[in-house]
Amino acid sequence: MDVAAFRALEPLCWRAPSAHNTQPWRLDHRTAEIRVGWDPSDALPAADPSGRDLWLSLGAFVETCLVVAADAGLRVGFVPDHCAEERRVGWLRAAGSRYDSPFGAAEVRGRRTHRGRFTAGPPAEVVAAVDALAREVGGAVRVVPDADLLARLLRLADRHLYADPAVVGELRYWLRLHPGHPDYHADGLTDRCLRLSRAEATGLRAALAAYPMLRRLGLPRLLGTAAGNPLALGGAVLVLVGPSELDDTGMVGLGRVLMRVWLTLHAAGVAAHPLSQLVDAPTTRDALGVVLGVPAERLLHVARVGRPAGTAPPSARRIGGIAHAGH
Ligand SMILES: Cc1cc2nc3c(=O)[nH]c(=O)nc-3n(C[C@H](O)[C@H](O)[C@H](O)COP(=O)(O)O)c2cc1C
Structure with a gap:
């Protein structure tokens, strides 16, 4: 080649x-x-x-x-x-x-990943198109029907994420909350992409710096709440369901399907905001599995999806x- x-x-x-x-x-x-x-x-x-x-x-x-x-x-x-x-x-x-x-x-x-407001959910034919892509490899794309349950699960999942010092340490390592960060233009999650105001970014930096000390005093709960409720920003929540048997090679194949799904959404004027914490926390993953009638281990990726109100920063x-x- x-x-x-x-x-x-x-x-x-x-x-x-x-x-x-x-x-x-x-x-x-x-x-x-x-x-x-x-x-x-x-x-x-x-x-x-x-x-x-x-x-x-x-x-x-x-x-x-x-x-x-x-x-x-x-x-x-x-x-x-x-x-x-x-x-x-x-x-x-x-x-x-x-x-x-x-x-x-x-x-x-x-x-682009879009973590802001959506003016509408994805059109039914777009959901059908991405579902068809997943079905080609024995999977599916499903819409989570129960918004109230989702909001409760997201709160639980955020709390689970912020309760683990190793997970928080990793997140902190990849956060670039100030343009002066040496890797601001290279990698990680910037304040702009996360749509944080200067005050919010400063507050988050301070809270994460104090995390080791404040962990036992309820900081995980506070950070979980401060993360807000992205579901209030509109859109529908879609879940990528994998086939029943999936090894590491198969997972990479599903990553290719995920990219095809995101490109299909983008071409239709629809953006995605992943909410992986919902499938990271065992409790919320199990609950989602029950709601969708699918074994929890087949739930691979969750995202809020809809028509973006504006343009996301690169x-x-x-x-x-x-x-x-x-x-
Ligand atoms: C497998 C996977 C999981 C992700 N999980 C999350 C997530 O839980 N929350 C989030 O805000 N973004 C999530 N993202 C989006 C990434 O943060 C994003 O792709 C990256 O910052 C690059 O930005 P871009 O998509 O705008 O190019 C995920 C992306 C991938 C591929």
Whole structure:
């Protein structure tokens, strides 16, 4: 394959989404095929002990690479070859034809996580379209019907998240709550993307700095409440359900489906705001499973979805970003 031509496209490939915007993927171009691996220092062992979000993010990256390459006229395919010891998920290699996708560079560039207000939920035909994508691999996309229950579950899930010092430590590490942060334009979650005012960002920084001391005095409950209720910002909550048997290779495949889902939503003028805490906390994951009539372990990803009221700010990237234009 034309490795040099593909390398020129990599800044756009890096627009793929990843949990906490850690960008865990790594490409190795030393051979005629490009090895797709990951760096464990960009994994989230506390927040994501099963690796679920790591595999989903790597799958989203693979799908993005294929879409971007095809749009540039390159014939590139992906061959899964999962090896945990060697930190590899597979290979990008020359293919007989261009990857077949209705999407291109424009959708990859334009898609953004949107944590703000939605003016309406996703149209029924868009939900049907993303459900059909998941069904191709034995999964489904389901709408959670009970808004009151969801609000209660989200409060529980937030409290669960903020009660674990290791999870909070990881979150704190990836938060960039001030433009002066050295990695503000490189990775992680910025105050702008999280839609925090200057005062809110300062308050959150102070609360997280005091966390070790205040943990026993009810800070987790306070932080959980301060997170607010994103469900009040409109939209519907969709759940990506996986097939019944799913190994790590399958999870990366589901990450590719997740990316196709997000690109489909974006092309229809609909944005997504993931709420992974709902499937991270065992209690809320079980409750969602009961509501949907699906075994809890098949629930892979949850997001609030709808028509955004405005434009979301672009998230940072290590390559191709404003601060890294010279790379
Ligand atoms: C597997 C996965 C899980 C995610 N979980 C959350 C989440 O729980 N809450 C959230 O606000 N964003 C979540 N995100 C969105 C990422 O934070 C986002 O993709 C990243 O910051 C890059 O921003 P972008 O999507 O606008 O390019 C998740 C993304 C992925 C791929």
